[in-house]
Amino acid sequence: MAFELPKLGYEYSALEPHIDARTMEIHHTKHHQGYTDKLNDAVKGSSLEGKTIEQILQNVKGQSAAVRNNGGGYYNHNLYWKILAPGGASNPGGELSDALKESFGSVEKFRDAFVQAGLTQFGSGWAWLVLQNNKLVVSSTPNQDNPLMDVADVQGKPILGVDVWEHAYYLNYQNKRADYLNAFWSLINWDEVTRRFKG
Ligand code: MN3
Numbered sequence: 001m002a003f004e005l006p007k008l009g010y011e012y013s014a015l016e017p018h019i020d021a022r023t024m025e026i027h028h029t030k031h032h033q034g035y036t037d038k039l040n041d042a043v044k045g046s047s048l049e050g051k052t053i054e055q056i057l058q059n060v061k062g063q064s065a066a067v068r069n070n071g072g073g074y075y076n077h078n079l080y081w082k083i084l085a086p087g088g089a090s091n092p093g094g095e096l097s098d099a100l101k102e103s104f105g106s107v108e109k110f111r112d113a114f115v116q117a118g119l120t121q122f123g124s125g126w127a128w129l130v131l132q133n134n135k136l137v138v139s140s141t142p143n144q145d146n147p148l149m150d151v152a153d154v155q156g157k158p159i160l161g162v163d164v165w166e167h168a169y170y171l172n173y174q175n176k177r178a179d180y181l182n183a184f185w186s187l188i189n190w191d192e193v194t195r196r197f198k199g
Pocket of ligand 1: 027031077163165167168
């Protein structure tokens with residue numbers, strides 16, 4: 001069965017004023033659709049057909065650039081839409097909060113590390129919160145790579161990720177990536193991040 005572009009659980013305008021509706025619409029219907037279509041083309045008729053996206057990414061070493069880039073793009077945006085929410089809780093709670101304090105010292109220090117990872121990722125890529133051997137770490141990856149991939153420097157389960165490609169923020173923020181990252185923080189769906197942390 002082919003990979004399908006997921007529907008968002010909210011309107012394109014739901015994240016305004018932090019992320020504008022036009023950016024969301026283009027990001028979903030053009031960029032994510034493009035990764036989805038190209039992934040399907042790359043997988044069709046190959047030994048990867050029928051595998052889950054997680055299985056493909058965990059064994060991406062040696063696969064084509066088309067599989068790596070579009071498979072990553074497909075997975076990463078699925079995660080990105082889910083961990084965004086309009087009017088969500090402003091901070092993580094419960095077990096996730098405790099784990100963040102244990103790994104980073106405080107939620108604030110985690111936030112600083114996460115924003116810094118997004119800011120310092122040169123060019124296009126992602127910043128991540130990764131569950132690695134029961135510990136939480138922050139990392140960043142270039143292009144559409146992610147921590148699930150067997151080619152990533154920091155490997156583990158991504159539970160939060162932010163897209164720092166310019167297409168994610170340029171209409172609203174132009175070159176001001178820091179402003180986008182700070183706005184992103186206020187849109188995080190902490191219930192979803194906690195679900196991924198526990199699951
Ligand atoms: Mn993107």
